[in-house]
Amino acid sequence: MVVGDLATAVDVAVLGAGPGGYVAAIRAAQLGKEVVLIDPHPPGGTCLHQGCIPAKALLTAAGHAAALADMPAMGIAVGEPFIDLPRMQQWKNGLVTRLAGGVQQLLAHHRIEVITGRAWFTGPQELQVEGEHGINRFLFDRAVIAVGGSPAPLPGLPFDNQRVLTPAQALVLTHLPGHIAIFGADTVAAELATIFIKLGAAVTLALPADQPLLAQFAPSAVRLVQARLKKLGVTIKKDMPNLAALDAPIVVISAGITPNTGNLGLNAAGVQTDKVGFVRVTPQMQTTNPAIYAVGDVTGGPPLAGLAIKQGKVAALALANQPARFEPQAVPWVAWTDPQIAAVGFTPAQAQAAGYQGVSGRFPLGANGRALTLNAADGFALVVAEKESGVLLGVTIVGRQAEALIGEVALALEMGATLTDLAETIHPHPSVSESFMEAAEAALGIAVHIK
Amino acid sequence: MVEFKLPDVGEGIHEAEVLQWLVSPGQTVARDQPMVELQTDKAVVEIPSPVAGVVAEIRAKAGTMARVGDVLIVIRETGQSPPAVEEPPTAQPRPPALGISGPGQRVLAAPAVRKLALELGIDLAQVPGSGPAGRVLPNDVRHFANQKPAESSPTPEPRPPAAPLRAMPPGQEVVDEEPLRGLRRRIAQRMEQAWQIPHVTVFDEADAAHLVDMRRRLAPEAERQGVKLTYMPFFIKAAVQTLKEFPYFNASLDMAGQKILLRRYYHLGLAVAVPDGLMVPVIRHANRLNLLQLAAEVARLAELARQRKLSQPELSGSTFTITNFGSFGAAQGTPIINPPEVAILGCGRIEDKPVAVAGQVQVRPMLPLALSIDHRLLDGAAAAQFLTRLNQRLSDPARLLLELP
Numbered sequence: 103m104v105v106g107d108l109a110t111a112v113d114v115a116v117l118g119a120g121p122g123g124y125v126a127a128i129r130a131a132q133l134g135k136e137v138v139l140i141d142p143h144p145p146g147g148t149c150l151h152q153g154c155i156p157a158k159a160l161l162t163a164a165g166h167a168a169a170l171a172d173m174p175a176m177g178i179a180v181g182e183p184f185i186d187l188p189r190m191q192q193w194k195n196g197l198v199t200r201l202a203g204g205v206q207q208l209l210a211h212h213r214i215e216v217i218t219g220r221a222w223f224t225g226p227q228e229l230q231v232e233g234e235h236g237i238n239r240f241l242f243d244r245a246v247i248a249v250g251g252s253p254a255p256l257p258g259l260p261f262d263n264q265r266v267l268t269p270a271q272a273l274v275l276t277h278l279p280g281h282i283a284i285f286g287a288d289t290v291a292a293e294l295a296t297i298f299i300k301l302g303a304a305v306t307l308a309l310p311a312d313q314p315l316l317a318q319f320a321p322s323a324v325r326l327v328q329a330r331l332k333k334l335g336v337t338i339k340k341d342m343p344n345l346a347a348l349d350a351p352i353v354v355i356s357a358g359i360t361p362n363t364g365n366l367g368l369n370a371a372g373v374q375t376d377k378v379g380f381v382r383v384t385p386q387m388q389t390t391n392p393a394i395y396a397v398g399d400v401t402g403g404p405p406l407a408g409l410a411i412k413q414g415k416v417a418a419l420a421l422a423n424q425p426a427r428f429e430p431q432a433v434p435w436v437a438w439t440d441p442q443i444a445a446v447g448f449t450p451a452q453a454q455a456a457g458y459q460g461v462s463g464r465f466p467l468g469a470n471g472r473a474l475t476l477n478a479a480d481g482f483a484l485v486v487a488e489k490e491s492g493v494l495l496g497v498t499i500v501g502r503q504a505e506a507l508i509g510e511v512a513l514a515l516e517m518g519a520t521l522t523d524l525a526e527t528i529h530p531h532p533s534v535s536e537s538f539m540e541a542a543e544a545a546l547g548i549a550v551h552i553k
Numbered sequence: 554m555v556e557f558k559l560p561d562v563g564e565g566i567h568e569a570e571v572l573q574w575l576v577s578p579g580q581t582v583a584r585d586q587p588m589v590e591l592q593t594d595k596a597v598v599e600i601p602s603p604v605a606g607v608v609a610e611i612r613a614k615a616g617t618m619a620r621v622g623d624v625l626i627v628i629r630e631t632g633q634s635p636p637a638v639e640e641p642p643t644a645q646p647r648p649p650a651l652g653i654s655g656p657g658q659r660v661l662a663a664p665a666v667r668k669l670a671l672e673l674g675i676d677l678a679q680v681p682g683s684g685p686a687g688r689v690l691p692n693d694v695r696h697f698a699n700q701k702p703a704e705s706s707p708t709p710e711p712r713p714p715a716a717p718l719r720a721m722p723p724g725q726e727v728v729d730e731e732p733l734r735g736l737r738r739r740i741a742q743r744m745e746q747a748w749q750i751p752h753v754t755v756f757d758e759a760d761a762a763h764l765v766d767m768r769r770r771l772a773p774e775a776e777r778q779g780v781k782l783t784y785m786p787f788f789i790k791a792a793v794q795t796l797k798e799f800p801y802f803n804a805s806l807d808m809a810g811q812k813i814l815l816r817r818y819y820h821l822g823l824a825v826a827v828p829d830g831l832m833v834p835v836i837r838h839a840n841r842l843n844l845l846q847l848a849a850e851v852a853r854l855a856e857l858a859r860q861r862k863l864s865q866p867e868l869s870g871s872t873f874t875i876t877n878f879g880s881f882g883a884a885q886g887t888p889i890i891n892p893p894e895v896a897i898l899g900c901g902r903i904e905d906k907p908v909a910v911a912g913q914v915q916v917r918p919m920l921p922l923a924l925s926i927d928h929r930l931l932d933g934a935a936a937a938q939f940l941t942r943l944n945q946r947l948s949d950p951a952r953l954l955l956e957l958p
Contacts, residue, residue, distance in 0.1 A: 425671040431659075491686045493661060518661025518688045 109239035120147020122398030122410030123248030129418035131212035152270035159194040164300035223371035244421040247396040251359030286356030287313040320449040386420040432515035444508035447496030463545025472532035478502035483537035492520040662689040761920040786847035791946035805893035822871030899923040
């Protein structure tokens with residue numbers, strides 16, 4: 103690397119090393135490209151370092167703590183749990199470090215040059231990086247923008263990392279607040295409420311005006327989560343007019359994201375954004391500059407790492423002139439709440455709104471043997487299919503391990519499977535996955551284990 | 554038994570290519586169920602079954618040429634119409650697709666099949682699925698690919714521009730073989746025929762300042778009337794007026810009969826790029842239409858061409874053709890005559906250029922023009938005059954008003 107005016111020529115420059123960016127980098131390297139991956143932070147992005155992974159670690163730990171309340175009924179006498187939050191954070195950080203090390207190794211294996219620094223475009227095929235060794239210039243043949251987004255602040259209530267926290271800041275607290283208020287209605291807000299109530303804090307979940315909790319899921323599924331949150335002791339306030347009413351010492355705000363495109367030099371690169379700043383892309387993830395692609399949260403789709411990963415692969419193929427197209431048939435959504443909700447495709451109401459003549463089938467986990475033995479009878483499986491053809495349109499599962507179970511039906515939807523396909527497939531017994539089979543049979547009018 | 558023969562579809566069509574069968578032997582077909590896709594001169598037509606019955610035999614294989622009167626398929630008639638038949642495997646409007654894939658037709662296919670289709674350049678929505686509920690299976694895609702030119706993708710994606718900086722590693726000279734079929738074959742034949750004509754191309758540039766201005770002023774009014782006003786209607790108007798002045802440019806040459814046919818009507822062909830090639834829909838009696846009507850007709854024909862739904866009269870009988878390669882961004886080109894015509898006009902991209910006006914360099918929007926002629930009938934001097942007159946009309950489009958009938 104040369105410091106100064108000499109520019110380095112590379113095949114592909116990837117800006118942002120989150121799940122979308124580092125996957126694009128690896129796939130491009132697999133296709134024979136020389137790749138640099140640029141991020142001010144270590145590879146892994148928000149998901150690995152500040153978001154999904156830390157949140158899931160804390161959900162596991164907090165879940166264990168809360169499950170102790172059920173132990174006596176199973177004949178296990180336990181004392182009052184003691185929550186050592188610094189120790190818990192250490193454990194979580196250990197996981198993150200291990201995973202981040204894995205990503206580093208993968209990048210090294212594919213001979214991807216990782217540059218720590220902030221990058222911005224200075225022309226259609228040129229960028230600069232300000233890093234630890236000064237400013238470097240790169241001429242790239244293709245670039246991928248994968249810079250993600252940042253938590254959107256509320257007007258008049260900037261994040262101060264004291265009283266007003268981003269979700270990421272809440273996930274690194276080492277002192278459990280007596281009372282924490284969470285403002286938001288998305289999965290992040292619901293998961294934070296679940297973590298902190300189970301760790302023993304008093305929690306207020308404040309839903310913004312006109313935003314029901316977890317609106318993307320079937321209302322019957324959300325009702326179970328809401329009931330459980332209330333039972334755990336969460337105060338849910340609807341239609342919060344203003345945050346002044348929240349008297350908690352700590353307020354966490356999860357009100358969506360804004361794209362990190364502010365200082366990216368997109369004008370110089372000829373990359374157009376929408377009014378908010380999200381980058382416009384084609385189904386090949388190509389921006390208005392044909393040499394530049396964009397993937398992940400910066401493109402303004404649902405902020406799901408799974409989507410960013412898929413888009414990263416599509417962009418890598420497209421920039422290598424290989425046929426590729428981002429056209430998911432089924433996008434799984436998961437709320438890692440208690441119980442978890444996982445859904446793919448349409449809910450029955452969404453299917454109807456989209457113009458389908460639907461038929462649906464529901465199977466309660468209370469009638470599923472494995473769910474009972476897991477001490478997790480709260481939940482159900484719900485399928486909706488096109489009435490005439492039986493082709494699946496969507497599946498929702500609420501319950502323990504919903505996140506793991508949804509994969510089966512996501513594949514079914516991608517494959518264009520029918521109710522009969524789901525009903526005819528042998529499922530292990532006893533298992534919660536049987537509930538898909540039973541729900542499909544219920545839609546066909548032949549369920550065995552419910553009347 | 555009903556033997557279904559290739560019907561006479563009119564306008565001098567003697568043969569058609571069997572593109573693909575939508576039914577297979579043993580399958581029950583309903584009356585009027587689409588059976589087969591045929592490609593005539595330049596249109597693709599779907600032939601419905603004349604009876605209800607069971608397919609006994611398919612005589613004309615996909616990819617072959619059938620002549621009028623040839624037996625295409627044999628159907629064993631059933632006494633009464635059979636009970637609910639399988640959904641015809643043609644693309645039908647379906648409710649919107651799932652989740653974020655947005656509204657559109659949902660095509661049932663496994664991810665691996667989608668990938669295969671992408672790699673073969675096939676639009677899955679065009680592929681009849683043979684699986685349960687019409688699911689498209691890998692062999693359906695391969696079968697379809699063997700029947701169509703592989704570059705056919707009815708919704709062309711902006712392909713990422715090629716040319717990485719580095720050289721191609723050695724040992725990668727892969728050759729894929731594809732059959733020459735369908736529209737591509739038709740174009741290849743026509744072009745071979747056209748190349749028999751001794752071509753001469755003359756070039757000129759029109760100062761399009763007034764034209765640009767006129768279109769800009771009229772476009773909002775046209776839009777209020779639901780019509781998108783492009784430059785094409787102006788080109789057509791100017792061409793028709795000039796053809797009236799130079800009748801030999803609106804003629805054909807009959808070498809066999811040793812005759813020159815001067816056509817006293819003005820059917821204007823428009824070269825339209827479609828996903829798998831080129832079509833030339835025809836605006837009949839273009840001289841009788843005003844600019845708005847021309848604009849509406851251009852839009853209608855171009856859309857039908859893209860959907861491959863042009864009827865035979867809309868595809869034949871043109872007396873002069875215009876190709877607007879400027880609309881694809883090309884500055885210049887040498888158009889090839891569409892036989893039996895004897896001349897073709899090509900319009901390039903209007904672009905600001907420095908030009909000398911009264912001894913001063915000025916920046917003017919310039920419109921490149923190219924006129925190819927059949928030198929057997931027309932000469933360079935006439936071509937230059939034709940182009941000069943056309944240029945005057947395009948440089949000062951108000952002249953077109955003077956010539957209104």
